Amino acid sequence: MKTRFSSILTLLLAFVVQVTFAQQQTVSGTVTDDDGLPLPGVNVIVKGTSTGVQTDFDGNYSIEAAQTDVLVFSFIGMKTAEYPVSSTNIVDVVLETDTAQLDEVVVTALGITREKKSLGYASQQLDGEELTRSRNSNALNSLSGQVAGVQITNNSGQLGGSTRIVLRGVGSITQGNKPLIVVDGIPLDNSNYNSNSAQTGSGGYDFGDTGFDINPDDIASMNVLKGGAAAALYGNRANNGAIIITTKSGKKGKAEITVNSGVSFESINIIPQVQKLYGGGGGDNSTIGQSTFDQATIDGTTYNIVQYGVDESWGPRYDPNAQVLHWDAFDPEFPDQYLNPRPWVYPENDKEDFFDTGVSVNNGVAFSLGSEKSTMRLSLNNTQSKGIVPQSELDKTSLNFNGKTELSDRLSVDAGINLTVTDGYNRPAFGYSGNSVILQFFQFGQTQLDYERLKDYKLPDGTQRTWNRISVENGTPRYTDNPYWIINENYAEDKRTRWFGNVGAKYDFTDNFYATAKMYVDQYDFRVATRIAEGSQSQSQYYEADRDFTEINYEAILHYDKSFFDDKLDLNAFAGGNKRDTKFRALIGQTQGGLVVPNIYNLNNSVANPLIDDYDENKQIESVFGSASFGYDDMLYLTVTGRNDWSSTLPEGNNSFFYPSINGSFVFSQVLDADWLSFGKVRGGYAEVGSDTDPYQLRNTYNSRVPFFGSIRYNQPDQNNNPNLKPERKNTWEVGLEMGFLKNRLRFDVTYYDEITEDLITPVQVDPSTGYNSTVANAGKLSNKGIEALVNISPIRTDDFDWNITWNFAKNENELLELLPGVNSLELARFPFNGVTLNAIVGQPYGVIRGTNYVFDDSGNRVVGDNGLYLETPNVENLGSVLPDYNMGFRNSFRYKNFDLGFLIDMQKGGVYRSLTNIWGHYSGILESTAANNIREDGVVVSGVTGDVSFNDDGTYTVTNTAENTTVVPAQRWGQDFFFGNDNQNVFAADYWKLREVTFGYTLPQEWLGKTGVNSVRFSAFGRNLLVWGLDNDNFDPEVATGGSGNIQGSEGGSLPSTRTYGLNVEIKL
Amino acid sequence: MNKIKGLALALFAMLISLTSCEGEWIDSELNIDPDAPSDVPMNLLLPGIQQSMGYNLMGNNSVRTNNIWMQIFDGVSRQSFTEARYQLTPADVNNLWINTYTEMMMNTTILVQKSRMEGSESPHYTGIGQVMQATTLGITTDLFGDVPFSDAFEGSRGNLTPVYDEQQKVYDTIFTLLDNAVPNLNSSENTFAVSGDVIYGGNLAKWEKAANSIKARHYLQLSNVLGNEAYTKALAAAQDGFESNADDYLVPFEDSNRNPIFQFMEQRGDIRMGATLVDLLVSNDDPRLEFYVEANGDGEFVGSEIGSQNESASAPGPAIAGTDQAVKLMTYSELKFIEAEAHFRLGQTTEAQAAYEAAVAASLLRVTGEDQSDWIASNLPGMTLESILTQKYIDGVGTNQPYADWRRTGLPSLELAPGAVTSSIPTRFPYAQNELDYNRANVPTVTITDKVWWDQ
Incomplete structure (x- = not known):
């Protein structure tokens, strides 16, 4: 009905009613569609003349015509029908839907409606139903995949996040490259104010x-x-x-x-996969094999403790028999947990449990x-x-x-x-x-943390209780706040x-x-x-x-x-x-x-x-x-x-x-x-x-900055x-x-x-x-x-x-x-x-x-x-x-x-x-790949060749004497190399x-x-x-x-x- | 009916006239930025330049890296650990280069131009501008060797690819700037009195001493090129240099402009004090220890051995990373060390000894706030070239001078870090990525183990 309705409007605006007065009979009737619903605004023309009327809102029309005339009924979106005027004064007409709807009327620049077939350029119009059927609260996201030449990029997990829209490629180097959005003739601002650092x-x-x-x-x-x-x-x-x-x-x-x-x-839907074999710890990048717990003597008792001062996961392999003091065992305010060792296992409630539906x-x-x-x-x-x-x-x-x-x-x-x-x-x-929980989940964090336990994020006096303590005695956050x-x-x-x-x-x-x-x-x-x-x-x-x-x-x-x-x-x-x-x-x-x-x-x-x-x-x-x-x-x-x-x-x-x-x-x-x-x-x-x-x-012009010792x-x-x-x-x-x-x-x-x-x-x-x-x-x-x-x-x-x-x-x-x-x-x-x-x-x-x-x-x-x-x-x-x-x-x-x-x-x-995340997730031993194939115990042999490389001044190089690489490196050193090594390791299609x-x-x-x-x-x-x-x-x-809808992407x-x-x-x- | 028609026509005519204001079709005044002035007086330019010199030239992007290389600091993780293995890419020095040229030297160039405006010549501003320019240019060329200067700062006139000046020419420029600064600072005719001077509060005599002291610094730097001439010229310049710690050429910091190393430690914190320096301080019971070095979690003063990534080593202390700790463009103590070395090299042992002791005394007084003559009497190592330069190294923590002196003299001797990506400790910074990208034809091809001209 929407297309039809806009068609009526067009006709109302554009059609010129010209009635000729002659000695003829009055023919009237109702025009309906296949479903029997009345069609308003149908053109009714005496064939071969310029005499015509339109149906009213109940589909009724009335026209003067001679018995020999033929009436032409036309309506955009419907097949045109012709009926001869017989002796009867009533001609009821059913118009069939032209399913192809190639006479579709589209709204063009400045709100001018045009028959689509008259346009000398590509135009693809979606009706409201096509946009709302999957109930996206952002109308512009609904264009994704629907229109040829429209590229939409949006992070679905970002509540109400930015939508990058590019039509037919990027045309400007530093200006927005965003399409103009017009709602009922109103040019609607579609700015994005995300900071450069967010983008x-x-x-x-x-x-x-x-x-x-x-x-x-x-x-x-x-x-x-x-x-x-x-x-x-x-x-x-x-x-x-x-x-x-x-x-x-x-x-x-x-x-x-x-x-x-x-x-x-x-x-x-898609979330980085985390290794479930080893817990938090600083590790040792010079050796193959796993690290051990730190020890602390508290009130005369010596405990195994987790290295909570580091924000990496190169720690010991999980072992349900190993009893250690976890991050929450150092606060006397929580007597159940205080100095109470727990097994060293992958947590019952991991990072994914942090997220809600x-x-x-x-x-x-x-x-x-x-x-x-x-x-x-x-x-x-x-x-x-x-x-x-x-x-x-x-x-x-x-x-x-x-x-x-x-x-x-x-x-x-x-x-x-x-x-x-x-x-x-x-x-x-x-x-x-710092406020990004993703940083501590997948970039710098510890994998054994139980997120249910982290919910006790405050001490009774209101200070923070984080897993990343400076030391046993000092619970101040070292690098990372408690996500809660x-x-x-x-x-x-x-x-x-x-x-x-x-x-x-x-x-x-x-x-x-x-x-x-x-x-x-x-x-x-x-x-x-x-x-x-x-x-x-x-x-x-x-x-x-x-x-x-x-x-x-x-x-x-x-x-x-x-x-x-x-x-x-x-x-x-x-x-x-x-x-x-x-x-x-x-x-x-x-x-x-x-x-x-x-x-x-x-x-x-x-x-x-x-x-x-x-x-x-x-x-x-x-x-x-x-x-x-x-x-x-x-x-x-x-x-x-x-x-x-x-x-x-x-x-x-x-x-x-x-x-x-x-x-x-x-x-x-x-x-x-x-x-x-x-x-x-x-x-x-x-x-x-x-x-x-x-x-x-x-x-x-000149920019002003924060005053320096009172001087602007x-x-x-x-x-x-x-x-x-x-x-x-x-x-x-x-x-x-x-x-x-x-x-x-x-x-x-x-x-x-x-x-x-x-x-x-x-x-x-x-x-x-x-x-x-x-x-x-x-x-x-x-x-x-x-x-x-x-x-x-x-x-x-x-x-x-x-x-x-x-x-x-x-x-x-x-x-x-x-x-x-x-x-x-x-x-x-x-x-x-x-x-x-x-x-x-x-x-x-x-x-x-x-x-x-x-x-x-x-x-x-x-x-x-x-x-x-x-x-x-x-x-x-x-x-x-x-x-x-x-x-x-x-x-x-x-x-x-x-x-x-x-x-x-x-x-x-x-x-x-x-x-x-690929860089730090490897560096810190969080990603699944850092513990796959037993590499922490066996080391890693990267796939490639050794060879003699000579670099020229212009950056070109030649490689000779190649042979298959067989050098075994510790997994942690390999993981750190995603940061220290070449950048292409972290670039993906x-x-x-x-x-x-x-x-x-x-x-x-x-x-x-x-x-x-x-x-x-x-x-x-x-x-x-x-x-x-x-x-x-x-x-x-x-x-x-x-991280925004501007040019900074990727x-x-x-x-x-x-x-x-x-x-x-x-x-x-x- | 006609009424409505008339109303419609009137409405339409009104809209047409709204869209087409006769005469002023479009108002070009509209495009004048209401928030930013097109001109500002010199006293508003001066503090910005000085802040940038303190923050960028001394604090953040240069000193942090070369003090890691000098084992004053140690990079224990992330990017600082990379730097500790001597990996420094063109991209890493981009901020330093950009700030040096567009903030410090460009704005100083504008300041000097303004100070020479016909009818309101203000040579006092000219002189201050020249001293600041020479200071910045000197540190820059010591790090980068050949740099653009004579052809630089002409971007608004269309020169987008300035040629590089050879370092020898840059040094001539430094000396010329300083020579010209002195008469300017002493000029009796001056239109605008200096204000906004955070460094010396408009005290022109101190600026003159700074001019002479910077001159002494750079003559000494030419010791491998000029031989004894370098020492005599340095001593001659030092004659009219700083006379006490009160003359120190410092950029102070405050709550709203906090010390750059403090900010680094707060935000990234990937450096600790280096074991080389900490061990020197500890072994000699040096009173500067607790000022330079913060006690670690165990209450101890521990430096991180190069390559050890010892994150539980001590962080930089209040004299380096205090919230409002000033940074040192040049100090009286450095000038005394210059005199000590020059006299020593020239065989003037008595003068050398006096200068050596005065230098260390000034350093101790500045850092600890107390007279430490007892410690000097009992603990000061006997004077050798090595001890002069080692004491100068200790004094110069948090400045670019230990790196300049080490390249010139090889003192104190330092070991290559394990896991180094270069075969020796780098002897210069790479050119910035923006130079390579936008002025490649003029940028000399270098590696960071190449030596600058005065280091040959």
Whole structure:
């Protein structure tokens, strides 16, 4: 119904009612669909004339026609029917559904609806049902695997975490590379405020993207505009494509209440595997064999004790007969445990027991109503989630209202408003930081700890009781806090209160000529606070960030739509202007030197002056734009557009930039009258898009720092700004072919595109001896070329049983063609430890991880040094790009009577990530591989060859005299070498296959509901991310190597495990 | 009907006018950052440079590593243990290099340029800038050898690949900067009086002594190149150098800017005191022991033997890693050691002995806060070249000088760490990764066991 409804709107807006008055009889009747439901808005035309009417909201029509006339009934999404007018005055018509729906209407740039077949570019629209059937609370995550050319990366285990969305590859070096998100015409901010250190995996919190605020249940459709041609009218901000979301609205002549309730559960899916044979201890990396317990004499008794001062697991082998004092045996306050030895065994409750089953409860209700003149919809939705890390919670409540009314025949007004409150409590820290429990679980920790026992994390006097004591006498945390201390005392909070809305009017000057005027507002306040309690291993601290964002757009457009030459030629033209004003403010404070009074989390409670960051930003863009679309005989289509932007962020001489686009299509099935071919279309488009930049990059200013002995410190920042910037440019073209066979039961759509972005405004890194680390320049040229394919097959289509298969595929080739002359690489980020970096390198795909490599002989064997460990290249080398080679989605859906079943398989091939957990998990003896094959007792012989290696100055080398390596090294030394040795040991392919969604639904038969007043009831069970396979390293889901939605990707620094979700939902329509 | 039509037209016209303000189509003033000034007075630049010199040049990225190599510290785990095995990659020194060039030397260059602004010449600021620049450049070239300077700091004018100056030329530049600083500091015409000077509180006489002392340091450093000339020139410069501990060239720290080694110990803590130093202190009952070395968990003063990863050894003590412990750009005691060595080399034993004793006395007084003449009388080792340099080594804990002196003299003699990845203790730092990445054509090819020019 949604597609149908939007079609009605289109027709209402575009169709010109022309009634001729002649001496004829009145023919009337009702038009219904296959199910007998009345169809409003059906075109009823006297064939061969321009006489026509539309059916009303009950499907009734009335038209003057002669007895010899033929009436043509047409409606988008239905097969056109013709009925001769007989002597009877009543003609009731049933229109059959055109299941192929190739006349689908899609929402294009600036909210203009278009017949899909008229578009000269690829477009894939998902309706709300497709997005909500697996009940993901983040609407954007639901795109994963569904749309060719859309790459989604999200760590499922991170409660409400960031979602990286890339459409057709990366087009900019340092700007966001995020698509524009538009909800009912409102450009919706989708910022991510994760710290740089969170993004690189060095540690922090993931507070997600602000695009999380969209309520999935309010979405009627989501159209992904991937290419330049599709998005050109949006101008510079849609440089990376656009996602156009249309929300549900009331239906004319119908009142409906929809109630939705669901519950879902989340459990761990992929988690690093831990060895279960040896417990904590420092070990000895110089010997093969296991270490022993420490001994301590307490009150005259000598005990075996665990080495609690170390945070590694190279300790003695488990032995139920060995009695030792565990970490909790040193506190007289706990008499049961005090000096009470326990056996040395793998714990009953291990790390995995620390995690909870996440629970998410979703409730929503929507009221919609429509009269002849007005429609409205009101919805209220609440989702309460508890994450897998105990005590982590995320609530989202949204209220959405929209309405539209026709004040007169010519004037209509509409308004929509959405209020969303996203409230997070105790979102887990991740990465290599003290508050990240992952650090102590898999990087530096002890494996024998029983997590049930760790729950006693406090002494009666309130001080912490951790397993990682400084010494027997001193229980102060050495390196690591008790994980229950962390989640109870060092919690984070965040809250975003947001409203966005629009108000607009449409006025018809004549039947062909109308104007629209709109105002769009998006505003939020986002507050984040994190804390480290007094008594933690780290100095106590309070951090608070308060960010305010406002964007207002004013838009006015004049439209002219007319048909010529007996409706053979259609023209849709419009021209308009937009003013955009964006303001952003941030006030961020952090205590310094600790908290004066414990447990008072206030910036004024700082030992030293708190660090304050006060940031304000304002940007304006003025635009004018125009578009003209021509359609000839439902067969040939052409659209030209142009837009000029004036941006406040560019210097006066260069701040105006114009960019055109042209696209067209030819529906060749109209001329090729072949039975086997149901539909055929070729299309092509070319577009240029200009782009501005962030504010304040034109001149150098001074930065202030914390005062030094009372003297304010200013210094020249290390970035050299540029007063001569000019706009970035993107040139794109694409061609596509769509065909449908066998009554459209087999359809495909393929696209080839080629995009070049150049003059990229980039802070290019330079030699620091220039006085700067980077200089802002129009530097860089990136190329993206790719293929997208979509295939739909309907092997079975009967009244009772349907089977549909959808397969989508996208391959993108990305290459950085140039930076500044003489500059060949640009560091995007530095991953924690060992100088491993993420880079843009000329001649390579974007996002190359660089670090030292193995040394290989001519046959590709890894060369082992005299010490029995892999050699390492002296220079850093390119270890692969984080971008995948290709992505594929495969959906099957079945319907049998009232049952439906669907599943989606999503795969990625290629791309790499680097794992810090792999480094430390080996170093510390925690990972399963550090105790596999009895290596602690027997030592390790790494697979490779020995040989003579001579290095040249330029880093190249030759290897001679190779022989199989036979050197045995102690397991601990081998484990430590993941840190000391080459970086490529910790870089893995990001390939995966995932069973992304499974849904099973049952809709109660209509007859059961009878006259209960209930229109429909649907139960569904669903699962997300149920299975993962095809991994390079089974300890990690490659999607966890993301700490934000920006360009910094591919670093696993201590990520939460990925999860699977399953649940139940019921939807009732009244 | 017409009313509505009129209203619609008015509304539309209003929106059109909102989107297109005549004349001021786009306001370029909007792009002026409201939070950051485009210019600041010199007194606001000065403290930032000084803080960075203390934190980065002395504290964190340079001293920590080379004091591990000098066995003053020992790296017992993680990255510090790597460094203890002499693995130091271009990426490891990136922060040091970046801070040195973009924070210290670039901002000092701007400071000096401002101080010469026509109409408001302020040679006192010029002189301070020159002394700071020479100090930073001196430590930098001692670690890296040939470095960019004469062609550097021109990034905003488009010079993105500065050529390297040979170390000999860099040394000439250091001496020129210091020679020019003295008349500037003494200039009678000066527009803006110095303020914001955390190091000397605007005391120009002390800056002048610092200029001469730094000059003495670098003349002595040329002993292998110039022979006796190095000693005579060092002594000549020392004449007008520091006169007591009160003249020490120190960067202090405070709660909101805590001592860099303190911060390192707090955040990563992977170093302990080295056994070589601790044993020297213990065996000679040196009163500096408890100031340099913190008692370990067992209440003992234990150093970590190189390569032993002894995490239960003692951590650095309050004179090194106290929260607000100042770091030493140069001290009176170092100047006295310079004089002692120079006199000794020139055969002037009496003067050498006096300077040697004065040096150790100054060191003890500075570290312990008490006069230690009794200990000097009974425990001071007899004067030899080795004892002068060993005492200078003890005094120079937490600075770059022990490493510079050891390379020049081989004293005190140190053993190669077990598990070393190099065949000898490194004799220089590698060039930074950013240099290799962005200015490769100009960067000399070196390994960390190569020697800088004055070390040949």
